[in-house]
Amino acid sequence: MKALVAVKRALDYNIVPRIRSDGTDVDIAGAKMSISPLDEIALEEALRLKEQNKVDEILVVSVGPAITQDVLRHGLAMGASRALLLEAESLLDQLGIAKLLHALVEREKPDLILLGKQSIDDEACQVGQMLAGLMNASQGTFASKLQLVNDEIIVTRETEAGTETLALMLPAVITADLRLNEPRFVKLPNLMMAKKKPIEIIPANELVTHLEPRIKRTQISPPATRPPGILVKDVADLVTTLNKSGALHS
């Protein structure tokens, strides 16, 4: 069985994003970039399936400029079998990414496609569902548990009311939620070895010709900040203050 894991290169989760001084974009110059955390969880899940001998090949894929290879190397160091970059210099929207991944899926024919439910930067929560739609395949989004049983994948997913379990025929698209697993720590020798591994590069416009984004950013700004609050000295003080503020009355 073959798994394809799609990962996004994003600002590391420990870094507070700031707007560039010219006000045009988020300042990522020189900042640490990583695999978006939920995508890393998706990759970890594929690795665990491989360790259970349920999956024999893991292809880790990303979309972006040449520099994106750094996160693919991290994917190789974690244990992916192959890495592939769909090279695109300009920014794509979610539909464009889904179309690219769809074209790659037709070429690579994976049984299982895994990715995070949303990225840490855009938080759109779209690509997995879009890809499943384009493939006319089953989708198991917001997965907190996976089990491969014969030709089906059993997915427990987080819903508004609790959880739901679905059985999906393969090929299927799975998007990882926070509690699917905790990704492994990558050891230094693995990182060193991953540096020597090849990364296949395909220009994005060779796979899909019309990738012009439908959705474009026209403005970027910091959110409004809250006025500073006050410290109360004890519970009685807190209750009095809340009563005065009107927050307790509906």
Added chain:
Amino acid sequence: MSVLILAEHDGQHIRQSTRSSINAAQARNEPVHLLLCSDHADTLAHEAQHIKGVDLVLHASAKHFAHPLAEDIASLIMKLGNDYTAILAAHTPFTRNILPRAAALLDVGMISDVIEIISPNTYVRSIYAGNILVTVKSSDTLQMFTIRTSAFKPAENQERAAPVQSVSAPDPFKRTRFIDEVHHVSDRPDLSSAKIIVSGGRPLGDQFEALLTPLAKKMNAAIGATRAAVDAGFAPNEWQVGSTGCIVAPQLYIAIGISGAVQHLAGMKDSQVIVAINHDPDAPIFKVADYGLVADLFEVLPELTDALN
């Protein structure tokens, strides 16, 4: 032309989040059609007909909508989609599973979690866990987007009843099979629409529910939790407040034993009044709190529960 809204319900009632999307849709000044998918008709359709701002209820009734799959609802939306100028829903786990799939089937780009509608094709949304706001413009003829429930007021009821029209559901998608679902039963109000939320962090430990429930009951509040509390198994997943959980903006948010990780703040910092109780005076939660109390939560929690009447 009209706007189509995907309704969400719990089998008994239309969710508040759907009412927020109905209000958001009014910005377009076009007739609003509400798409209701269920396995039984009457009460839900009746409720939907009487929501202010709804001009037509499209009711797709089918046995397999007892446990609706994204695959099935997305193909229904695709079938209806080209008759509309916009398709929207609230950004909830239910709809965000469906709408992107439908958008891809219709070959339309989608905008998630909109907090402000500026014009019929321009929207404001937040990125990086609420740290940055962006204005985005869509060039598609058909606009597809989800709205943040807490950013739009829920639509109220009206006397007038909008007509109901039935639409046929496509044949069920055969490659996905529903097995079962687990609902965490709670008599607390719904987190996404509660006026008051009492929320706890990991320090509450396995006493999480036992400690917060009396206070929540007294205030008629919903209970929220941090990711750490959910990961540790102290609170169920659907209670998680934050950028990967539920985003809320109640009248009052009481954060107890919550340090204030960026991802948690993203889920609650638009609340009207924020109270933080934490033993660590340097906890980031105090930066967004209107009223802070530096204290041991195990001491003050019972005291606070007693003091409120």
